[in-house]
Amino acid sequence: MTAAVCLRLEQAHHGASQVLGPMALDVAPGETLALTGPSGVGKTTLLRVIAGLHRRWQGSLVLPGRVAMVFQEPVLMPWRSALHNITLTTGCSDAAALKALSAVDLADKAQAYPGALSLGQQRRLSLARAFAAEPEVLLMDEPFVSLDPALADEMMILFETLRAARPLATILVSHAPAEVARLADRSLRLEGAPARIVATDQNSGAYFQLSASGVTSSRS
């Protein structure tokens, strides 16, 4: 089966400093890959390379489908309703946005502005927006961090439900071993400066809008 993400990275920089070293990363359709490693090692930078948000890198990237990203913070447009936060960023119809809102139990908040939503509701909206984009690749940067345990569990259930409905390739950045064990099929650990992949584990127990369709990119 063709990989949904095929990255051959030579290097990535922030300013003069090289953050990421050579690495090869493939994610299959339907697979959830966890990305772990110490704070500041470069996990977010790696996601941003794949999302097309970070430009200073060399190598090649093949993404056969659409990409959506869920950031650590919800990153919503405060002057637009929940519904418009979905339709304007994904280009989907009102009906599709409402369906996505229903899936995260926010249908009654369609006309609410983000400032009138709780943090948990904002995060659910952010998840709904990502899924409304109907991505083939979902990038999640610590989406459950600093949520109370009950809300984190609720968000994980939502993610599991939405993921089950489509053959999504997900890369999940996480510092939480229990979360990785629950959600990921496989995990990669980044370490060093510049960061490299130092370990891969197969999990036995588990199994923005950005939009790019059929993208192959390379940088040198």
Ligand SMILES: Nc1ncnc2c1ncn2[C@@H]1O[C@H](COP(=O)(O)OP(=O)(O)OP(=O)(O)O)[C@@H](O)[C@H]1O
């Ligand atoms: N915009 C930026 N400009 C300059 N340096 C940056 C920028 N963003 C990140 N860095 C640096 O790049 C390195 C990697 O940062 P990154 O956010 O990718 O790490 P991370 O592994 O996601 O960290 P954390 O787990 O704490 O979120 C860090 O040393 C950070 O200080």
